[in-house]
Amino acid sequence: MGKIECTCALNExxxxxxxxxxxxxxxxxxxxxxxxxxxxxxxxDADLSCSTKTDKFAKNFPDRFFNMGISEQDMIGVAxxxxxxxxxxxxxxxxxxxxxxxxxxxxxxVCYSNANVKIVATHGGITVGEDxxxxxxVEDVAxxxxxxxxTVIVPADAYETxxxxxxxxxxxxxxxxxxxxxxVPSVMPEDYKFQIGKAHIFKLGKDVNIIANGLxxxxxxxxxxxxxxxxxxxGVANFSSVKPIDTEALL
Numbered sequence: 001m002g003k004i005e006c007t008c009a010l011n012e013x014x015x016x017x018x019x020x021x022x023x024x025x026x027x028x029x030x031x032x033x034x035x036x037x038x039x040x041x042x043x044x045d046a047d048l049s050c051s052t053k054t055d056k057f058a059k060n061f062p063d064r065f066f067n068m069g070i071s072e073q074d075m076i077g078v079a080x081x082x083x084x085x086x087x088x089x090x091x092x093x094x095x096x097x098x099x100x101x102x103x104x105x106x107x108x109x110v111c112y113s114n115a116n117v118k119i120v121a122t123h124g125g126i127t128v129g130e131d132x133x134x135x136x137x138v139e140d141v142a143x144x145x146x147x148x149x150x151t152v153i154v155p156a157d158a159y160e161t162x163x164x165x166x167x168x169x170x171x172x173x174x175x176x177x178x179x180x181x182x183x184v185p186s187v188m189p190e191d192y193k194f195q196i197g198k199a200h201i202f203k204l205g206k207d208v209n210i211i212a213n214g215l216x217x218x219x220x221x222x223x224x225x226x227x228x229x230x231x232x233x234x235g236v237a238n239f240s241s242v243k244p245i246d247t248e249a250l251l
Contacts, residue, residue, distance in 0.1 A: 013162045018186045021158040023179040024122040028053025030165040031090065032060050038169065039064075040086060044079050046072045046093040051181075052122045054092050072097045076105040076117070083115040088169060094128075095121035095137035095178060103143055110174050111149040117175075118168050119144075124154075124178040127215065144176040145243045151175045151196060152242040156217035157186050160240060163194035171196060184215045188238070199246035205235030211250070213240045 016026055035041050035057055042064045049055040049067060058065035068075040072093055079089040091098070098121040099106070110117045126136045145152045151173060155161040161179065168175045192200060199211075202221065212220035220236045227234040237249065 013159060013166075014190075016158040016162045017188075017190055019158050020183050020185050022181060022183045023155055023158060023161040024051075024053050024181060026158045026161040027092075027120055027122070027165060027177075027179055028056040030162050031057045034166065034169055035061050035064065038088065041088045041090065041169065042066070042082055044068055044075050044082075044089060044091045046070060046075050046097065048093050051094070052092040052120075054090070072102040073105045076102040076119070077109050079117045079119075080105075080109040080113060080115045083110075083117045084113070088116060088118070090118045090120055092120045092122065094135060095124035095140040096135055099137065099140040099143045099176075106144075106150075106174075107147050111147045114149045114173055116172050118177065119175065120165075120168075120177045120179060122179045123181045125180060125214065127180055127182045140176075141178060141242055147174075149174055150243065152178075153196070153240055154178045154213040154242055155194075155240050156212075156214060156238050157184050157188055159186060159188045159192065160194055160238075163192075164240070167194055167196060178214065180215055182215070185218045187218050187221060194240070197241050197244040197246060199241065199249040200238040201235070201249060202237065203235040206233040208232060209235040209237060211237050211239050213238060213242065 043054050043057045044066045045054045046068050047070050075091050079091040082089045098119055124137050128135050144150050153164050155164045210220040217238045224234040224236045
């Protein structure tokens with residue numbers, strides 16, 4: 001295992017705070033920034049780079065970008081191979097394809113070997129309405145969290161996503177990061193610092209507490225306000241780190 005805390009300065013990420021952005025857009029921006037600093041970072045995509053935003057990395061570092069075509073299983077296998085040579089591969093496609101078509105390759109080739117592969121899947125969840133039910137992955141988190149050695153993260157907003165991408169780069173081992181297509185509101189406080197395995201508690205309620213991650217954190221905060229107005233003392237916690245989960249905070 002490598003470092004589990006994001007060591008980046010928060011002022012380096014301030015551009016993402018208080019902004020309503022799609023988490024996939026933040027991913028594309030941070031990949032380029034990190035690619036300039038770390039020559040071991042390579043990026044693979046399965047013919048969806050414009051949608052996953054890895055096209056930005058491709059334009060800046062064409063010799064470190066690999067478009068594998070509509071071949072998600074091959075993409076994961078190649079990513080594992082690159083990781084075993086010392087590279088830090090980021091493999092991206094839609095969540096439904098990354099975890100559905102390539103599940104066996106992730107299990108056998110990445111996680112069994114504990115290869116240092118970062119799978120960053122976009123278009124997770126039912127908010128991909130325009131693409132239809134075939135593209136709405138609701139099973140991906142469940143599929144990833146049951147595999148040994150896999151770390152699973154679902155960031156809540158742009159600010160947290162920027163920190164998650166940096167943290168995943170510094171952490172040694174397989175990581176699955178679930179991002180979305182739609183813009184999400186900014187919810188994390190300015191002094192927030194992401195750590196793998198740690199939850200963020202906005203407030204503890206005496207009557208009820210809502211646990212959420214991803215875009216549902218913003219919805220949970222809205223729900224909490226409604227409950228509090230109705231006299232129900234409610235709290236909200238962001239469990240962006242699905243695996244490992246913050247057992248202490250949960251209890």
